[in-house]
Each structure stands twice: as structure tokens, then as C-alpha cells.
Amino acid sequence: MDGLTSAASVLAAALAVGLGAIGPGLGQGRAAGQAVEGIARQPEAEGKIRGTLLLSLAFMEALTIYGLVVALVLLFANPFAG
Amino acid sequence: MVWMWHGLLGAPLASLEVGEHLYWELGNLKIHGQVFITSWIVMALLIGASLLGTRNAQRVPQGWQNFMEYVLDFVRTLTRNQLGEKEYRAWLPFVGTLFLFIFTCNWTGILVPWKLIELPAGELAASTNDINTTAALALLTSLAYFYAGFSRKGLLGYFKGYLYPSPIMLPFKIIEDFTKPLSLSFRLFGNILADELVVGVLVLLVPVLLPVPLMVLGLFLSGIQALIFATLASTYIAEALEDHEHEEEAEIA
Numbered sequence: 001m002d003g004l005t006s007a008a009s010v011l012a013a014a015l016a017v018g019l020g021a022i023g024p025g026l027g028q029g030r031a032a033g034q035a036v037e038g039i040a041r042q043p044e045a046e047g048k049i050r051g052t053l054l055l056s057l058a059f060m061e062a063l064t065i066y067g068l069v070v071a072l073v074l075l076f077a078n079p080f081a082g
Numbered sequence: 083m084v085w086m087w088h089g090l091l092g093a094p095l096a097s098l099e100v101g102e103h104l105y106w107e108l109g110n111l112k113i114h115g116q117v118f119i120t121s122w123i124v125m126a127l128l129i130g131a132s133l134l135g136t137r138n139a140q141r142v143p144q145g146w147q148n149f150m151e152y153v154l155d156f157v158r159t160l161t162r163n164q165l166g167e168k169e170y171r172a173w174l175p176f177v178g179t180l181f182l183f184i185f186t187c188n189w190t191g192i193l194v195p196w197k198l199i200e201l202p203a204g205e206l207a208a209s210t211n212d213i214n215t216t217a218a219l220a221l222l223t224s225l226a227y228f229y230a231g232f233s234r235k236g237l238l239g240y241f242k243g244y245l246y247p248s249p250i251m252l253p254f255k256i257i258e259d260f261t262k263p264l265s266l267s268f269r270l271f272g273n274i275l276a277d278e279l280v281v282g283v284l285v286l287l288v289p290v291l292l293p294v295p296l297m298v299l300g301l302f303l304s305g306i307q308a309l310i311f312a313t314l315a316s317t318y319i320a321e322a323l324e325d326h327e328h329e330e331e332a333e334i335a
Contacts, residue, residue, distance in 0.1 A: 054306060055306075055309075055310065055313070058303075058306050058307065058310050059310070061273070062265065062268075062269040062272070062273070065268065065269060065272030065273055065276060066265075066268055066269075066272065068272050068275075068276055069268050069271065069272045072272075072275065
């Protein structure tokens with residue numbers, strides 16, 4: 001792999017994870033905040049809220065993980081390595 | 083290209099290999115041996131556990147049988163919540179097997195010190211950290227929900243459901259058929275590999291004690307991933323079984 005390709009791949013991998021973490025971060029923060037509010041308002045529903053929250057957090061987490069998969073492909077199995 | 087990180091002390095427990103596999107040749111095929119070894123061990127564990135639980139079944143469960151009944155109850159509740167009382171029985175074996183296999187793969191990957199076993203190439207780890215395993219599981223899920231839809235509504239009847247609620251949805255529904263297995267496989271693969279990478283990098287920096295809380299977090303997260311895979315699989319099957327025509331009639335009446 002020539003220098004330009006590897007430099008671009010490393011940079012792209014960093015961007016994939018870094019930028020991919022922004023959106024889910026905002027979403028997870030918002031979801032957790034709302035869940036806390038819900039528990040404060042209705043403490044008896046805590047179990048149900050927690051279960052739903054964890055499930056939806058994992059869904060949001062998956063978005064970052066897609067970025068991570070792209071980054072891993074660029075680093076370890078680069079299709080442009082030639 | 084293969085990158086390897088070795089521990090500062092050169093300790094074997096701190097090495098982390100991505101993209102290096104123990105290849106077995108099978109005719110023209112090259113298969114990843116380490117994945118097969120760990121999934122066979124997981125299968126043996128699961129079969130052994132169920133045999134032990136049912137070998138001497140009592141009316142009032144005790145010990146191991148009690149635990150296995152608890153597991154079955156958990157899986158049954160999960161399936162019933164998505165598929166409903168009427169449908170869940172037929173799909174319980176499929177969804178339950180998915181959940182138990184993925185869960186046991188993930189947990190043995192963290193709890194069993196695989197890295198101490200030396201292989202000629204590659205290293206043993208959770209078999210769900212290979213994209214081929216998760217892709218196979220995701221494609222099986224696709225097959226399962228297509229089968230559910232076809233057997234319930236017939237070929238034409240199933241694809242008619244793609245025009246519901248309006249024909250504008252058709253391209254999205256077709257794309258969805260491809261993105262469902264893609265996202266299922268990437269989510270599981272990425273999460274498990276990410277856990278292992280994080281622990282590996284931390285072991286590289288501080289080899290003692292510090293990685294332990296993260297491994298506990300990994301246990302928790304990988305359990306949730308198994309739960310999500312099974313939940314989504316049963317949701318997709320429930321979607322394929324859904325009967326739109328009768329729904330409308332019911333609404334009108």
C-alpha cells in the first residue's frame with residue numbers, strides 16, 4: 001500500500017469513528033435524560049423504563065459501531081491496499 | 083495487512099490479532115478454524131446443559147433443572163412479547179436457539195481464558211467476533227421471516243403487503259430486506275469485536291486490574307446484544323406474519 005492510501009485510510013478511519021459518535025451521543029443523552037425524568041415522575045414504572053432504555057441505547061450504540069466496522073475494515077482489511 | 087499489538091512486557095496475554103486466522107482447507111474452501119473450534123465448544127456446552135437438565139426430570143424442579151426451566155421461561159417471555167400468544171410457539175425454538183447460542187458465544191468469549199491456548203495462527207475468541215458467523219445468523223433470520231410470510235400468505239400475498247400502507251413505501255420495503263441482515267450482522271460483530279479491542283488496548287496500557295471493570299461491562303453489553311438479536315429476529319418474523327387485510331376489515335367493523 002502506498003503512502004497516500006495508508007494516510008488517507010488512517011484519517012478516514014479516525015473520522016468514521018469520531019463523526020459517527022456525535023449523533024448517537026446526542027441521542028443517548030437525550031434518551032437517558034427523558035428516562036430519568038420519567039422515573040422521577042413515575043417511580044413505580046422504573047423497571048419497564050429501564051428495560052426499554054437499555055434496549056434503545058443499544059440500538060443507538062449500533063450506529064457508532066457501524067462507523068467502527070468501517071474503520072476496522074480500512075485498517076485491517078483495506079480493499080484499496082493493492 | 084495484519085497489525086499486531088504486543089504487550090509492553092511481551093506477555094502472550096496482551097497480544098491482539100485482527101484479521102489473522104487459523105485456516106483449514108476443505109476442498110477449494112478456506113475456513114476459519116478458530117471460529118469452528120469455539121462454536122463447537124459452545125454447542126457442546128448447550129447440548130450438555132440441556133441434557134443435564136432433562137435427564138432426570140422431576141415434577142418439582144430442583145437444582146440444574148430449575149435453572150434450565152428459568153432459562154426456557156425467559157426465552158419464552160421474550161418470544162411471546164414480540165409474536166403474541168397465538169404465534170409464538172412455532173417460532174420459540176428458532177428464536178430461543180439464536181439467543182442461547184449468541185449469549186453463550188459472547189460470554190464464553192469473555193469468561194474463558196482462550197488466549198492462553200496457543201494456536202499455529204490466529205487466536206481463539208468468541209466466535210461471534212467473526213463477521214462470517216454473524217452474517218450466517220442474520221441470513222438465517224432473513225430466511226426465517228421470508229418463510230414465515232410465504233407460508234402464511236403465499237408468494238403473492240406476502241409481496242402485496244409491501245404496498246401497505248401505500249405503494250410509495252415499496253422501494254423502502256425492498257431496501258429494508260437487504261438492510262435488515264446487514265445491520266443485524268454488523269451490530270453483533272462490531273459490538274463483540276469492539277469489546278475485545280477495548281479490553282486488548284487497555285491490557286496493552288495497564289496489564290493489571292484496570293481492564294476488569296471493562297470486562298464486566300463487556301459481559302453486560304454482550305448479554306444485551308444477544309437479547310437484541312433475538313428480539314429483532316422475532317420482531318421481523320412478527321412483521322412478516324402480520325395480516326393487513328383482516329386488520330382493515332376489523333377497523334371498518
